[in-house]
Amino acid sequence: xxxxxxxxxxxxxLALLGAxxxxxxxxxxxxxxxxxxxxxxxxxxxxxxxGVSPGVAGFSVPDGQGRWTGLDVDFCxxxxxxxxxxxxxxxxxxxxxxxxxxxLQSGEIDVLxxxxxxxxxxxxxxxxxxxxxFYDGQGFLVRKSxxxxxxxxxxxxxxxLQQGTTTELNLADWFRTRGLTQSVVTxxxxxxxxxxxxxxxxxxxxxDQSSLYGERLKTAHPDEHVILSEAISKEPFAPGVRQGxxxxxxxxxxxxxxxxxxxxxxxxxDNIAQMRREALSPDVKRILGLEGAYGxxxxxxxxxxxRIVRHVGNYGDSFARNLGDATPLKIPRGLNALWNQGGLxxxxxxx
Amino acid sequence: xxxxxxxxxxxxLAVQTLLVLxxxxxxxxxxxxxxxxxxxxxxxxxxxxxxxxxxxxxGQSLIPYAAATATxxxxxxxxxxxxxxxxxxxxxxxxxxxxxxxxxxxxxxLLARSFAAAYVEGFRNLPLLLQxxxxxxxxRVALPSSGDPAAWGGAYLSQRGLFLPRPDFFGxxxxxxxxxxxxxxxxxxxxxxSHRAVALGKKPVPVLWPGALLxxxxxxxxxxxxxxxGHPVPVAWPARGPYDVEGxxxxxxxFAALLIGLSTYSAAFIAxxxxxxxxxxxxxxxxxxxxxxxxxxxxxRLVVLPQAMRVIVPPxxxxxxxTTKNSSLAVLIGYPDLVHVFMGTVLNxxxxxxxxxxxxxxxxxxxxxxxxxxxxxxxxxxxxxxR
Numbered sequence: 001x002x003x004x005x006x007x008x009x010x011x012x013x014l015a016l017l018g019a020x021x022x023x024x025x026x027x028x029x030x031x032x033x034x035x036x037x038x039x040x041x042x043x044x045x046x047x048x049x050x051g052v053s054p055g056v057a058g059f060s061v062p063d064g065q066g067r068w069t070g071l072d073v074d075f076c077x078x079x080x081x082x083x084x085x086x087x088x089x090x091x092x093x094x095x096x097x098x099x100x101x102x103x104l105q106s107g108e109i110d111v112l113x114x115x116x117x118x119x120x121x122x123x124x125x126x127x128x129x130x131x132x133x134f135y136d137g138q139g140f141l142v143r144k145s146x147x148x149x150x151x152x153x154x155x156x157x158x159x160x161l162q163q164g165t166t167t168e169l170n171l172a173d174w175f176r177t178r179g180l181t182q183s184v185v186t187x188x189x190x191x192x193x194x195x196x197x198x199x200x201x202x203x204x205x206x207x208d209q210s211s212l213y214g215e216r217l218k219t220a221h222p223d224e225h226v227i228l229s230e231a232i233s234k235e236p237f238a239p240g241v242r243q244g245x246x247x248x249x250x251x252x253x254x255x256x257x258x259x260x261x262x263x264x265x266x267x268x269x270d271n272i273a274q275m276r277r278e279a280l281s282p283d284v285k286r287i288l289g290l291e292g293a294y295g296x297x298x299x300x301x302x303x304x305x306x307r308i309v310r311h312v313g314n315y316g317d318s319f320a321r322n323l324g325d326a327t328p329l330k331i332p333r334g335l336n337a338l339w340n341q342g343g344l345x346x347x348x349x350x351x
Numbered sequence: 352x353x354x355x356x357x358x359x360x361x362x363x364l365a366v367q368t369l370l371v372l373x374x375x376x377x378x379x380x381x382x383x384x385x386x387x388x389x390x391x392x393x394x395x396x397x398x399x400x401x402x403x404x405x406x407x408x409x410g411q412s413l414i415p416y417a418a419a420t421a422t423x424x425x426x427x428x429x430x431x432x433x434x435x436x437x438x439x440x441x442x443x444x445x446x447x448x449x450x451x452x453x454x455x456x457x458x459x460x461l462l463a464r465s466f467a468a469a470y471v472e473g474f475r476n477l478p479l480l481l482q483x484x485x486x487x488x489x490x491r492v493a494l495p496s497s498g499d500p501a502a503w504g505g506a507y508l509s510q511r512g513l514f515l516p517r518p519d520f521f522g523x524x525x526x527x528x529x530x531x532x533x534x535x536x537x538x539x540x541x542x543x544x545s546h547r548a549v550a551l552g553k554k555p556v557p558v559l560w561p562g563a564l565l566x567x568x569x570x571x572x573x574x575x576x577x578x579x580x581g582h583p584v585p586v587a588w589p590a591r592g593p594y595d596v597e598g599x600x601x602x603x604x605x606f607a608a609l610l611i612g613l614s615t616y617s618a619a620f621i622a623x624x625x626x627x628x629x630x631x632x633x634x635x636x637x638x639x640x641x642x643x644x645x646x647x648x649x650x651x652r653l654v655v656l657p658q659a660m661r662v663i664v665p666p667x668x669x670x671x672x673x674t675t676k677n678s679s680l681a682v683l684i685g686y687p688d689l690v691h692v693f694m695g696t697v698l699n700x701x702x703x704x705x706x707x708x709x710x711x712x713x714x715x716x717x718x719x720x721x722x723x724x725x726x727x728x729x730x731x732x733x734x735x736x737x738r
Contacts, residue, residue, distance in 0.1 A: 157594040158497075158511060163695045168407040172418035183595075184408045185605065187685045188695065196685065199491040200510045201604065203594050 038110055038241070038248035039083070039299050047089040050076035051109035054094035057214035058323040058331065059115050059134075068092045072113040074318040075133055075239060078255050079111065081311035082304040101127065104240055111252055112240040115210065122240075129238035130253035135335035135344050137231025138170050139209035141216055144226050146203065151230045155180040160202035162186065162193045167207055170233040194218060208235055213329040222328075229334060251298050258305035260347030261287055262314035264338055269313035272306065286350050294350055305350065315345065385705060398710075400701045401427065407696055409687045411603050423697050430692035431714060437609050437688065438675040438718075444610070445617035445674060446667075452618060453625025454651065467622060474619035480680055482616055487608035487684040494604070497595050505588050507596040510604065514589035517600035523577060524584040530569035538562045549653045555645065558652075605686035609678065617674045624666050628659030660733040668726035672719045679715075689714060 042048050052060035052072050060070040077087035095103055095114055104112045104127060115136070116122070118129040140151055140159075148154065151174070161167055163186035175182050185202055187193040190211075197205035198219050205215065212227045219225055239256075241249050262268075265283050267275050276288055285291040289302035298304065312318060316338075323331040337343025389396055401424040408418045413432040416425055455467035474482070491510050495501050500509035507514040520528050538558075545556040577584055589599030632655045640650035681688035682695060689711060698707040 156592050156597070163691070163699070165699070168696060169700070172406055172408045176419050182408070183410055185410050185603075185685050186687070186691070186696070188682050188691075192683065192685065195488075196491070199488070200496050201491055203497075 038245050039251060042083060042110055046084075047091055048076060048080045048083065048111070049091050049093060049109045050079070051095040051100055051103050051112040051114055052076065052092050053114045054096065056115060056211070057217070058327065058329045059210065060092070060094075060113075069322065071134060071318055071322045072115060072239075074312050074322065075113045075256065076111065078259060078308045078312040078318075079252065081307045082251070082255055082258075082300055085301075085307050085311075087311040101125070101240075104242060107242075110241075110248075115237045116240055117235045118238040126243050127240045128243050128249050129240055130249050131256040132236040132238045132344075133256055134210065134237040136208050136210045136235040136237055137335075138167055138206060138233040138235065139212050139231050140228045141197065141205040141212045141225055142203060142228060144224055149228065151228055151232060152178065152180065154182060154204055156182065157203035158183045158185065158201070159204045159206050160185050160187070160193050160197040161206055162190050163188060165207075166233070171206055174232040190215065210237075210331065213323075213331045217328055229332070247299055251300065254298060254350075255308060256315075257347040258287065258308050258350065259312075259315040259318065260338065260345050261350055262305065262309045263316040264340070264347060267309050267314060269309060269317050272309050276306070283349075292351070389705070396703075396705065398706055400703050400706070403701075405697070405700075407700070409692060410685070411601075411606060411687055423701065426697055427689075427693050427710070430687060430689035433687055433692075434675075434678055434681075434689040434714075435718075437606060437613065437681070437686065438678040441610055441613035441617060441674050441678065442671050444614035445621055445670075448614060448618035449621025450625050452622035453629065456622060456626045457629050471619045471622050474616055475623070479612065479616050479677055480683065483608060483612040483680055483684055486612045487604065490604045490608050490611075500591075500596055506599075507589055507591075509596065511595050511601075512604055513602040513607070514596040514598075515600040515602065516589065517587040517598075519585045519587060521585075523582045526573045526577065527570045527584060530573040531566070534566040534569040537565045541565065546653060546657070549643075549645075552643070555649055555653055603686075605681070605684050608684055609681050609686045609688075613674055613677060616677075617670060620670050620673075621667065624663050624670065625659070628661075628663035629655060631662040632658045657733070661730075664726060664730040664733055668723055668730070671722050671726065675718050675722065676715060 050073075052068065052070075055061050056070070058070055060068060060072045063069050073092065076090050076092065080090040081087045083089070093103070093109055095109070095112065100112055100114055100116065101122070103109050112127075113133075115134070116129075117136075118132065123129055140154065142148060142154075155175075159171065159182050161171065161184055168184070168186065171182070171184065185196060187196060190207075193205060193207075194215050196202055205212070207215070209227060209231055216222050216225050216227065239252055241252050261283075265281070265287055267284060267287060272288075275284055276290070279285050279288065279290055282291065286294065288306045289295055289304065293302055295302045295304040301307075309317075313321070319333065319336065320326055323329050324333075333341075333343060335344045337345065339346040386396060402422055405421045405423050405426045406418055407426075409416055409426065409429050411433060412429045413436060414425075414428060416429050452467045452470055455463040456471070458464055458467075494508060494510045497509045497511045500507040500511075500514075502508075505516045518524070518527075541556065541562055542558055545558050548555050574584060587599055589596050589601075591597075636654055636658065637650055640654040645653065678688055679690040682691040685691075693707060694711050698704060701707070
């Protein structure tokens with residue numbers, strides 16, 4: 001018997017008609033910039049909320065006890081130390097690269113410290129990058145046995161890459177503009193790329209230098225590989241904040257500068273008490289808050305920078321602890337050395 | 352009272368119209384939503400991006416491709432040709448291997464029979480992705496390193512690939528492939544003549560040795576003739592470079608692993624199709640062939656297989672379609688096929704997700720429909736040979 005069940009079909013049709021309607025409604029808009037600034041919110045909440053990478057060796061990884069460590073993590077702790085005098089007054093929320101900007105926009109996090117490259121399009125898209133905390137660039141991992149020191153020597157070599165990033169474009173541009181050639185093998189993920197490089201399919205593996213140090217550790221014999229010091233692109237990593245909150249932007253920028261100025265003035269985590277007692281130079285006095293009231297201009301206490309160094313250390317301390325020679329990564333300071341030691345890290349004066 | 356025979360159909364029509372309307376509305380709303388979201392992200396819809404400069408390199412290309420001048424359309428073509436190359440070759444190889452294995456499964460030789468059975472069960476029951484990864488790792492591990500390639504007669508073999516001398520068939524040298532094509536055509540005629548002889552109850556024309564001579568003889572003669580006439584076919588020889596062997600015709604390990612993986616996997620399924628096809632031909636046909644004093648090989652080739660093809664071809668078509676679609680697993684072993692280049696790099700660089708995915712789907716759909724069309728025509732002819 002052929003029976004058309006009109007009721008059921010009608011219901012189905014109505015359901016189909018009705019279903020998309022709620023979907024059309026605009027999603028709840030991100031809360032607009034609140035009347036009170038981010039600093040006031042953070043203080044009221046009692047802790048900082050910091051967006052970090054879910055796991056990049058040396059930048060942000062949870063250790064064996066589940067405690068977050070890394071250069072980016074230290075930056076968040078420094079912020080918390082400056083505000084609360086407590087480096088633990090911070091909650092870390094791992095962010096995927098796709099969701100990180102939305103999380104910042106929506107107010108889910110106060111600051112994004114997640115090895116994010118500062119570019120014009122990002123800077124103009126409702127966020128700001130107060131200061132560059134790590135100068136990175138696209139580099140090359142090669143076998144020591146090749147005995148090469150410059151990227152130029154990779155002319156006619158085979159290079160393994162992970163596809164889908166600007167890495168492919170940088171590489172093609174760099175070789176082409178110098179009249180050099182190379183052949184590429186690209187893979188969908190970093191495990192495949194490293195596997196191909198390690199088995200000898202490629203002469204070099206190219207990606208951001210900061211990641212290459214971590215990748216080198218994953219090879220069977222890390223000391224047989226070397227990362228060329230030369231970089232072929234600029235990848236300045238900077239923390240991100242929302243546009244339109246100048247006070248918060250200043251606090252984030254000066255947290256980094258305070259760590260640089262402290263390193264330049266020789267104030268370390270292990271000698272800050274002594275420096276405070278002796279306080280020889282006016283620079284040191286100003287950084288430690290013994291002279292002038294610079295912290296108040298940021299909405300913080302006079303000893304804000306001293307708190308940072310006491311709890312987290314200066315930039316050099318943090319670098320050495322997370323990335324330097326004492327760590328398995330062994331990333332050289334390079335561009336991240338202080339300006340007076342051949343690097344680019346330059347803290348404006350606190351005065 | 353209304354006519355009960357009309358009322359329900361009218362009602363059904365109304366309901367169906369409503370359903371179609373609802374579906375159309377749904378599609379429209381989805382499209383409008385997508386357009387709105389894309390506009391908000393500043394993405395210009397349309398295929399204009401294909402004209403823009405690509406700027407990235409691709410490891411293997413059948414057409415000239417340089418990052419300096421190539422557009423996204425060129426990158427698309429490179430990916431498409433790479434897909435066609437690997438799936439086309441895999442279809443040919445898997446067919447040859449699959450038929451051999453399928454026939455072996457019904458052979459009188461115990462060793463051949465057991466080997467074929469073990470092969471089919473092994474390759475059919477392991478995931479293709481796993482097999483591809485194993486082949487790729489095996490190819491890299493087993494071969495000599497790039498600094499110390501194995502060399503024979505001008506060819507080199509290393510982890511970076513097999514580098515063959517490449518004859519360039521341009522100008523006069525084009526005679527060689529022309530002679531080859533003519534030989535193939537002649538062999539086709541010979542096979543046809545053999546079948547016709549059997550159909551008429553005559554003694555079959557021998558095919559194997561004359562056929563081989565027909566296919567290989569003319570190009571060899573053309574090659575030798577050109578050399579004697581002072582116009583030898585130019586050959587590009589591979590040579591050692593600072594890092595790798597360069598020049599010649601490189602066969603990359605990614606391509607080799609994908610081709611081997613696809614062919615061996617698909618051959619296991621084809622072997623089963625062939626076996627079932629052979630089983631479908633009545634015993635009487637073999638006995639009749641024997642009564643005509645045909646040898647076992649001749650009986651198979653001229654009597655049993657042509658009839659088995661009616662059963663084999665329809666599922667074989669799906670198997671070919673699967674091979675083409677499976678070639679998109681290339682993305683995992685770094686072979687730059689359409690999905691790898693276009694859905695990977697191009698999509699990531701342009702963010703034109705809707706266009707890129709739609710175009711890729713169109714390609715696979717067209718490839719599948721074209722394959723199905725060819726196979727259906729062949730099937731119609733095979734079915735027509737019913738006797």
